[in-house]
Amino acid sequence: MKKIFFILILLVCFIPNIVYASNEALSQDDIIESQQESLDINSFIKEADKYTKDVYEDIDMGELFSSAISGEIDNETIFRSILNALRGRSNR
Amino acid sequence: MHCGGEVIDSITVLASILVIIVIHSILKSLSEGLENKGIAQITYYVQYILIVTLIMTNFVQILDIVKDSIQSLVGFMNSLIPILITLMITTGSIVSANLIQPIILFLITFIGNFIVGVIIPLVLISTALGVISKVSDRIQVDKLSKFFKTSVVWILGVVLTIFVGVVSVEGSLSSSVDGITAKTAKAAVSSFIPVVGKILGDAVDTVIGCSSILKNATGIVGVIILIGIAIMPIIKLTVLMAIYYLGAALCQPIADDKIIKLLDQMGDTFKTLLAIMCSVSVMFIIGTTLVINISNSGMMYR
Numbered sequence: 334m335k336k337i338f339f340i341l342i343l344l345v346c347f348i349p350n351i352v353y354a355s356n357e358a359l360s361q362d363d364i365i366e367s368q369q370e371s372l373d374i375n376s377f378i379k380e381a382d383k384y385t386k387d388v389y390e391d392i393d394m395g396e397l398f399s400s401a402i403s404g405e406i407d408n409e410t411i412f413r414s415i416l417n418a419l420r421g422r423s424n425r
Numbered sequence: 426m427h428c429g430g431e432v433i434d435s436i437t438v439l440a441s442i443l444v445i446i447v448i449h450s451i452l453k454s455l456s457e458g459l460e461n462k463g464i465a466q467i468t469y470y471v472q473y474i475l476i477v478t479l480i481m482t483n484f485v486q487i488l489d490i491v492k493d494s495i496q497s498l499v500g501f502m503n504s505l506i507p508i509l510i511t512l513m514i515t516t517g518s519i520v521s522a523n524l525i526q527p528i529i530l531f532l533i534t535f536i537g538n539f540i541v542g543v544i545i546p547l548v549l550i551s552t553a554l555g556v557i558s559k560v561s562d563r564i565q566v567d568k569l570s571k572f573f574k575t576s577v578v579w580i581l582g583v584v585l586t587i588f589v590g591v592v593s594v595e596g597s598l599s600s601s602v603d604g605i606t607a608k609t610a611k612a613a614v615s616s617f618i619p620v621v622g623k624i625l626g627d628a629v630d631t632v633i634g635c636s637s638i639l640k641n642a643t644g645i646v647g648v649i650i651l652i653g654i655a656i657m658p659i660i661k662l663t664v665l666m667a668i669y670y671l672g673a674a675l676c677q678p679i680a681d682d683k684i685i686k687l688l689d690q691m692g693d694t695f696k697t698l699l700a701i702m703c704s705v706s707v708m709f710i711i712g713t714t715l716v717i718n719i720s721n722s723g724m725m726y727r
Contacts, residue, residue: 364635377508384501385653401642415656
């Protein structure tokens with residue numbers, strides 16, 4: 334019994350259990366990107382594109398999403414594309 | 426959807442109505458000169474049938490557009506809400522997400538189907554009754570038509586209030602629970618885990634913060650898309666409403682009183698359809714922003 338206990342202690346001592354700390358800190362963008370991938374937000378963006386193809390012709394939903402993340406949504410482009418859609422349809 | 430195309434169609438319809446009214450007024454003065462009431466009645470009926478046929482062709486197209494837009498709004502909300510709820514869970518708003526998801530998804534689908542299946546047919550019935558009651562003085566179902574129209578407005582108001590009320594009350598109750606739970610968990614991690622507890626707590630906070638940014642961005646994109654789906658039918662209905670009211674105003678000096686009332690009523694119908702479109706889109710926009718805000722207010726407790 335003592336031998337077994339002794340062997341176990343030796344095993345515990347010699348099993349490599351060293352943890353190396355990394356200096357690389359994950360940036361906020363990396364975390365957001367990985368979450369975007371794991372939650373499959375890109376497929377939602379593709380799905381959203383289908384609904385507004387004829388209104389927001391000039392706007393790429395992926396770009397709009399990226400600008401929303403950074404908090405810099407270009408309202409002017411949205412207004413312009415709505416006006417363009419109106420004008421385009423009136424000409425048809 | 427051809428927005429401008431249908432507006433131009435409506436302008437053409439209105440121009441045709443004006444031509445018919447002018448021809449009828451000439452015929453009316455001729456028949457009055459002949460002192461023959463029968464001919465005057467027949468010319469009135471012919472004129473009325475022509476005008477109603479023109480209006481109804483236009484009206485059916487617009488009803489289809491409203492139905493399609495509402496179904497698109499509901500379809501999009503059904504794909505937006507699950508992803509927002511998933512993002513809510515990643516920000517730690519587990520109680521809110523569990524409480525809100527079934528309610529909000531049920532309400533959105535129910536309201537969409539209710540409007541397409543009940544409210545729009547009620548508008549159609551109200552318009553049909555209004556048209557019938559202007560055929561002759563003998564048949565009067567004007568009050569019934571008004572009753573249906575008023576009912577539609579009331580039902581819409583109630584539905585809107587229920588939706589916003591339920592979502593905001595449920596959300597405000599659960600968000601504080603979520604906030605406090607997350608704060609307790611973070612405090613426990615920071616103090617009970619030795620050495621790396623604080624770092625771990627901060628890391629969790631960073632991840633939750635990133636999820637929150639993603640959730641807000643998704644919500645904003647969702648709102649912009651909702652606006653994109655609803656804006657064209659709303660603009661179109663506004664233009665049509667204005668065209669029909671203008672038509673009634675232009676026809677007043679020359680047309681029969683019933684024809685003016687008919688054009689006026691068509692303007693009212695488009696106003697009701699506009700109210701339906703506006704309430705559905707505003708309801709969904711408010712719903713989305715509430716879902717975003719519920720978990721944001723939970724984050725305030727940290």
